[in-house]
Amino acid sequence: MSLRGKAAIVGAALAGCGEAHGKSSMEITIEAAYGALADAGIALGEVDAIATCQPLDMLSGLTLAQELGLNPKFTMNNRMGGSSFLSHTLWAAMLLELRLADTVLICYGSNQRTASGKLMTALGLPTYEAPYKPMFPLSSYALAADRHMTQFGTTREQLADVAVAARAWAQKNPEAFIRDPLTREDVIASRLVSDPLRVRDCCLVTDGGGAIVMRRAETAKDHPKPPVYLLGGGEGTTHRDISEMADLTVTGAAQSGAAAMTMAGVKPADIDVVQLYDAFTINVILFLEDLGFCKKGEGGAFVENGGIAPGGHLPVNTNGGGLSCVHPGMYGIFTLVEAVRQLRGEAGDRQIAGAELALAHGNGGVLSSQVTNILGTDTAL
Amino acid sequence: MAVITLDSEMTDLKNGPGPDAVFAAKLAEGVFEIQKCGGCGAYIFHPRVICPTCGSANLGWITPTGHGTVYARTIVRRKPERGGDYNVVLVDLDEGVRMMSRVDGIANEEIVAGLKVTAAIGEGADGEPAVVFRPEGGAL
Numbered sequence: 001m002s003l004r005g006k007a008a009i010v011g012a013a014l015a016g017c018g019e020a021h022g023k024s025s026m027e028i029t030i031e032a033a034y035g036a037l038a039d040a041g042i043a044l045g046e047v048d049a050i051a052t053c054q055p056l057d058m059l060s061g062l063t064l065a066q067e068l069g070l071n072p073k074f075t076m077n078n079r080m081g082g083s084s085f086l087s088h089t090l091w092a093a094m095l096l097e098l099r100l101a102d103t104v105l106i107c108y109g110s111n112q113r114t115a116s117g118k119l120m121t122a123l124g125l126p127t128y129e130a131p132y133k134p135m136f137p138l139s140s141y142a143l144a145a146d147r148h149m150t151q152f153g154t155t156r157e158q159l160a161d162v163a164v165a166a167r168a169w170a171q172k173n174p175e176a177f178i179r180d181p182l183t184r185e186d187v188i189a190s191r192l193v194s195d196p197l198r199v200r201d202c203c204l205v206t207d208g209g210g211a212i213v214m215r216r217a218e219t220a221k222d223h224p225k226p227p228v229y230l231l232g233g234g235e236g237t238t239h240r241d242i243s244e245m246a247d248l249t250v251t252g253a254a255q256s257g258a259a260a261m262t263m264a265g266v267k268p269a270d271i272d273v274v275q276l277y278d279a280f281t282i283n284v285i286l287f288l289e290d291l292g293f294c295k296k297g298e299g300g301a302f303v304e305n306g307g308i309a310p311g312g313h314l315p316v317n318t319n320g321g322g323l324s325c326v327h328p329g330m331y332g333i334f335t336l337v338e339a340v341r342q343l344r345g346e347a348g349d350r351q352i353a354g355a356e357l358a359l360a361h362g363n364g365g366v367l368s369s370q371v372t373n374i375l376g377t378d379t380a381l
Numbered sequence: 382m383a384v385i386t387l388d389s390e391m392t393d394l395k396n397g398p399g400p401d402a403v404f405a406a407k408l409a410e411g412v413f414e415i416q417k418c419g420g421c422g423a424y425i426f427h428p429r430v431i432c433p434t435c436g437s438a439n440l441g442w443i444t445p446t447g448h449g450t451v452y453a454r455t456i457v458r459r460k461p462e463r464g465g466d467y468n469v470v471l472v473d474l475d476e477g478v479r480m481m482s483r484v485d486g487i488a489n490e491e492i493v494a495g496l497k498v499t500a501a502i503g504e505g506a507d508g509e510p511a512v513v514f515r516p517e518g519g520a521l
């Protein structure tokens with residue numbers, strides 16, 4: 001039994017992206033949830049399973065039920081960091097396929113920019129890392145970048161080109177938070193934070209929320225928008241703390257991507273548009289390699305000179321990504337919403353013509369959790 | 382994984398104090414030890430209750446050689462008035478285990494992957510005892 005094509009996303013929405021003054025994280029979440037339900041033409045009362053993960057509220061699933069005024073059959077509060085929502089879709093598909101639920105709402109919101117101006121997290125440093133005061137989570141990614149550069153000769157310029165590509169896509173997206181021009185030289189001249197990573201290697205700190213609604217494929221066409229089918233999914237959890245990651249150049253995306261593509265029956269070359277969790281520039285290089293879009297060690301060359309920018313050989317993070325569009329702390333839901341928009345043909349100036357297959361990939365912790373979803377239009381079924 | 386004989390392993394698991402507390406107590410006395418698995422012989426850091434290689438709870442403590450190699454390095458950039466820059470490294474001990482640490486006695490920029498280092502007991506960020514490293518043959 002496979003989950004391929006058994007469930008579909010029938011509604012999707014964003015809310016409060018950028019700055020959502022005077023709003024709490026849950027208020028942004030509810031706004032996104034309502035937007036997704038309106039997009040799907042589904043009444044709130046039809047929702048019988050919910051999933052969320054919030055920055056500071058450890059029981060956010062319960063808070064969500066309370067604030068929606070629902071008594072759901074299933075409440076998912078899986079906390080794996082920013083990848084959580086791409087795991088929620090897999091559990092949602094299982095609930096739907098087993099007919100344990102009929103309408104699953106997956107949503108998220110965070111007010112971290114206007115509330116604190118920095119990453120809001122309930123996490124402290126691990127016991128055996130705390131004495132050395134690494135920046136959380138930045139220094140963990142910096143160590144991975146350092147190792148990739150040492151081992152494969154990945155260059156400072158190649159890291160910069162990831163941020164430059166994200167900005168070029170953001171310039172095509174009116175909803176993106178930062179749309180000023182950005183050059184390779186700008187990135188390399190930006191302030192060092194934790195070597196080799198500089199300010200422009202790091203994601204934004206914004207507010208924002210997103211939501212999707214999932215139903216069984218058999219009823220997915222009874223909604224205003226074209227359904228986006230979940231064709232494959234997979235997870236990989238390799239560690240929690242960066243000091244426990246066996247090889248800093250190989251992430252769990254190798255496992256999650258292979259599982260997702262096997263389920264979907266596709267290979268990397270079939271994918272039309274890719275949404276990767278780009279908390280830092282190095283992430284994109286690692287995930288492109290581990291997901292099989294290029295060989296291990298060749299990610300730097302793959303992204304160089306506009307490789308993943310508009311007009312490049314693979315469209316990656318077409319909304320501008322966490323680097324230039326939105327990053328409220330857990331970016332995963334935004335990879336799904338942008339994939340939906342591309343597959344519906346709703347992406348405006350940044351639309352990838354004829355996109356039928358999209359890959360959305362979430363990262364959680366410090367390269368710790370990797371979750372891949374393959375999504376497709378009805379022509380890809 | 383090897384077959385675990387539950388009776389003996391459960392005895393090991395029930396014995397206290399736990400490995401975190403044992404490690405901390407040793408470190409407070411200026412002693413750096415890591416675990417070795419009685420089941421498969423693997424060396425283990427950080428301290429745990431079961432071996433991540435074979436699942437055995439029969440773990441003992443040994444003194445590592447203290448020799449290691451820098452696997453990756455970052456420099457946390459901080460204004461001089463807030464204490465200035467400092468390095469954070471991952472070191473692979475010769476026993477095959479990895480740990481986060483700091484290398485003292487060398488300029489941050491000169492610490493690169495492959496640098497041979499030796500362990501010592503130094504101080505962590507809050508003055509607590511912590512395992513730090515210095516370049517092999519160098520003075521701390």
Ligand SMILES: [Zn+2]
Binds near residue numbers: 418420432433434437
């Ligand atoms: Zn063992």
